[in-house]
Amino acid sequence: MDAVLELRGIVAGYGQGDILRGLDLDVPAGQITCIIGPNGSGKSTLLRVVSGLLAPRSGRVLFSGQDVTGSSPRAMLDRGVAHVPQERSLFPAMSVWDNMLMGAFIEHDRDSVARRAAAIAERFPIVARRRHDPAGSLSGGEQKTVEIARALMLDPPVLCFDEPSVGLEPRARRAIFEILAELSRDGRSVLLVEQNARSGLAVAANGAVLDAGVVRLSGPAAELRDSPEVARLYLGAA
Ligand SMILES: Nc1ncnc2c1ncn2[C@@H]1O[C@H](COP(=O)(O)OP(=O)(O)OP(=O)(O)O)[C@@H](O)[C@H]1O
Ligand SMILES: [Mg+2]
Structure with missing residues (x-):
């Protein structure tokens, strides 16, 4: 499967501290990849590294097989990576x-x-x-x-969304997820960070669980949705 983005051993953070601690992730082309994980696990930081807002301290970012590590936000935009941030x-x-x-x-x-x-x-x-x-x-x-x-x-062929449904009422949330699905049907690659893990994994083809700055689990979204470990840790299952 062709990966539009490949993250290899990413270490990144703010000031002295590392938030991402050797993160590996493949983002397949033309699909939705959903990142879930607890507050503070580094989800937004991951998107900032992808869109060039934060340069990793080490590791590599490949875009369509090309090393783009440390590219500026403008350079990533030129390459076709757009970012919809978490905050309004x-x-x-x-x-x-x-x-x-x-x-x-x-x-x-x-x-x-x-x-x-x-x-x-x-x-x-x-x-x-x-x-x-x-x-x-x-x-x-x-x-x-x-x-x-x-x-x-x-x-842009690649879109990063940071918790696009947060704070929205159910109908508005469904409308946003429907737009994401449509973007993917158009052939765009979507990297989606979602607090609402169930809905995020439902719309995605693939998923990854971030924990303390590393990818703890990854695979087809349906498998993650059914995984007892994910359910226990992140989906709030009884
Ligand atoms: N600009 C910044 N300067 C310093 N620390 C930051 C900055 N942005 C984030 N952090 C810290 O980095 C850690 C990871 O933050 P990040 O925003 O990536 O987590 P997240 O998984 O997106 O969390 P949430 O689910 O709350 O959005 C947190 O401890 C946060 O306080
Ligand atoms: Mg965040």
Whole structure:
């Protein structure tokens, strides 16, 4: 199976401390890979390493077989890796439309930006309907949809999502998972971090359990979902 991303022996952290402690992970192309694990286990840190926001202290990051270790966020964006962060990241006072356009700030071909924006607005009606409204006036689920629209502006083959469903009510959560499934059906590779392990593994083809900065278990998502160890540790089974 072709891996779009391969992480090998990643050590990374902030200041003195290591958060990721020799992490290995393969992210297959064109599928959803779901990362689960307890709070503080390094899930967001892992996504930051992938999108170039944090350079690993050691280890290697391969993108389509090429060593991209230590690349800047801009370089990873150029290669086609988009990141939707855990915290709300829209500019609340800026319009929905302008927020979406921010996703294409490195693209100078204005026609191509306009074409993409129109296509995305067709796919996500909320973007078209609320285009003039300040992004901060949208519901949590709607804002997350705009963040996804923004991430799609450069047509990235790889998307990293950090807990996209957190804090959303069930219907909005289902809508976000449906979008992720659609992105994968389009052939994009999705690296998904999910607190909601059951729903994350349900939408994913593969999964990995992160614990204290290493991948403790990985494999087909259905197997992880049925694994007694995962259930005991992370799914809150009785
Ligand atoms: N910018 C930072 N500076 C210092 N420490 C940080 C920073 N970001 C995260 N940490 C610490 O690194 C550890 C791992 O954080 P990380 O955000 O990767 O965990 P996580 O698995 O995403 O957790 P959560 O489920 O709460 O989102 C935590 O102990 C956190 O406090
Ligand atoms: Mg996190």
